[in-house]
Amino acid sequence: MTVAVTLDMLSATPPYEQVRSQIAGHIRTGSIRAGEKLPVVRALAADLGVATNTVARAYRELEAGGLVTTRRRVGTIVQAPPAPASPALRLQATTFVRDARNAGLADEEVVDLVRGALIDLG
Amino acid sequence: MFLGALELLVLFLVPVFLLAVVVAVVLVTTARAETSLTSEVAAARRHAVTTSAVAALLMVGAPVLLSLVFGAAAAVGILGLPFLTSARALATAPLVGVLAGLCALLLGELTWPRPTGSSRTALLQDRSMRDLLQGAWVRSAALVTLLTAAALVAGGVLADDSGAAIRHQRPDGADTAGPFPGWVYAGPQLVVLALCALLAGLVLRAVLRRSAVVTADADTDRLLRRASVARACRALAAGSLVTLGADLFVAGAAAARAFDDGGWHGVAVSLMAAGPFLVLAGLVALVLPVPRLPATPVYAAATTTSVPMGSA
Numbered sequence: 169m170t171v172a173v174t175l176d177m178l179s180a181t182p183p184y185e186q187v188r189s190q191i192a193g194h195i196r197t198g199s200i201r202a203g204e205k206l207p208v209v210r211a212l213a214a215d216l217g218v219a220t221n222t223v224a225r226a227y228r229e230l231e232a233g234g235l236v237t238t239r240r241r242v243g244t245i246v247q248a249p250p251a252p253a254s255p256a257l258r259l260q261a262t263t264f265v266r267d268a269r270n271a272g273l274a275d276e277e278v279v280d281l282v283r284g285a286l287i288d289l290g
Numbered sequence: 291m292f293l294g295a296l297e298l299l300v301l302f303l304v305p306v307f308l309l310a311v312v313v314a315v316v317l318v319t320t321a322r323a324e325t326s327l328t329s330e331v332a333a334a335r336r337h338a339v340t341t342s343a344v345a346a347l348l349m350v351g352a353p354v355l356l357s358l359v360f361g362a363a364a365a366v367g368i369l370g371l372p373f374l375t376s377a378r379a380l381a382t383a384p385l386v387g388v389l390a391g392l393c394a395l396l397l398g399e400l401t402w403p404r405p406t407g408s409s410r411t412a413l414l415q416d417r418s419m420r421d422l423l424q425g426a427w428v429r430s431a432a433l434v435t436l437l438t439a440a441a442l443v444a445g446g447v448l449a450d451d452s453g454a455a456i457r458h459q460r461p462d463g464a465d466t467a468g469p470f471p472g473w474v475y476a477g478p479q480l481v482v483l484a485l486c487a488l489l490a491g492l493v494l495r496a497v498l499r500r501s502a503v504v505t506a507d508a509d510t511d512r513l514l515r516r517a518s519v520a521r522a523c524r525a526l527a528a529g530s531l532v533t534l535g536a537d538l539f540v541a542g543a544a545a546a547r548a549f550d551d552g553g554w555h556g557v558a559v560s561l562m563a564a565g566p567f568l569v570l571a572g573l574v575a576l577v578l579p580v581p582r583l584p585a586t587p588v589y590a591a592a593t594t595t596s597v598p599m600g601s602a
Contacts, residue, residue, distance in 0.1 A: 170508050174411045191414065205416045214501040215412035217405035243416070 171199045175216050179276075183218050187226035195235050195246055197258055202248040206236060209244075302570050310577040322583045328505040333403055334514060335583065341398025342521055342580075349391035349525060349576065353383035374454070374474065381475040384536070384572075385482040388529030392489040395522050399496035405504050413508055419498055421512070422519050427580065431523035431530070435487060438530040442480045445471040445541055453477075456541070458548040467547035471537040479533060486526055493522040513581055520580035531572030539565025
């Protein structure tokens with residue numbers, strides 16, 4: 169399975185955050201597994217048509233979150249999430265997103281819904 | 291002997307031209323229809339084909355122009371050029387053509403279509419130089435370039451002090467014959483060959499670093515990159531083969547005159563005979579096709595997934 173990142177240049181969310189959040193999502197859902205290598209910063213920046221600093225910052229944030237590790241000459245390697253979601257939890261998330269989309273919500277609205285629930289729960 | 295080499299070259303050019311026409315017709319008639327490609331992939335293919343055509347024109351045109359200018363200068367005595375300068379220029383002409391062709395290929399890679407638009411998608415797939423350095427073209431180019439460099443060094447070592455002739459010392463005297471590709475010719479050729487190898491390396495780096503074609507799946511993108519690498523390697527292999535063949539022919543002819551009997555004479559004649567075939571192989575290599583998109587679309591089982599932003 170090939171995993172992709174999509175950037176919306178018109179979105180209010182900064183490009184680096186879009187890259188970071190999507191890669192983090194892929195890692196947490198298991199689409200990208202621990203030990204796999206991410207593209208080098210320059211290559212991903214070229215493919216997305218953004219500055220290398222944008223991707224470099226996304227990778228730094230991922231590293232700070234413990235999702236990847238960067239080693240000289242090896243590259244950026246995916247690590248197992250510090251708090252991996254169980255398969256049942258991932259299934260629930262998938263079901264929730266599917267239901268929300270079926271209800272006519274846009275992806276941004278789905279994310280807002282989750283953020284709202286997080287705030288409600290404190 | 292030079293006239294013989296020129297006649298051989300012309301003799302080779304006719305069948306190679308016919309072969310090029312046949313290959314072009316087959317490639318055009320069996321090419322994937324543009325309607326089955328996304329507009330981005332079709333544009334990328336057009337860019338690659340245009341770059342390749344310009345590179346081919348330069349690879350053929352530059353040596354011909356160089357040969358005409360320096361050949362005429364040597365024959366008529368214009369420009370005040372000594373014969374040796376013209377002969378050196380002619381010896382490096384095939385590799386100068388490769389240099390010009392590789393410049394065009396490098397420019398093509400650096401001007402590869404970049405992603406535009408408000409929505410951009412990239413595959414999270416690591417690509418390395420090791421992935422690109424695969425295939426027969428890469429192996430052939432490496433082998434032929436190394437062989438040519440070795441032959442040029444050997445020519446330099448075997449030549450006499452003049453650097454342009456070979457000497458056979460016998461008890462009752464010495465036989466000297468030339469022209470022979472000693473350092474006078476092999477030196478400039480080695481310099482241009484090294485420049486070609488350097489430029490080919492820059493092309494490979496540009497191919498690795500260029501942006502992926504938007505809407506192209508992983509297999510298509512890999513194929514487009516391998517085609518670009520193959521074009522650079524084809525140019526390097528062809529130029530090296532022509533240079534190697536020409537040098538072996540000239541060296542063999544000179545050595546056969548210097549060593550007029552015995553085992554070395556046989557070796558020299560063999561080298562002389564092999565030379566034209568290597569030149570022919572180099573010219574044929576120029577018209578051989580590189581990897582390309584299959585005539586009919588292959589629907590890979592691979593799927594692409596992405597998650598909404600802000601989900602983590």
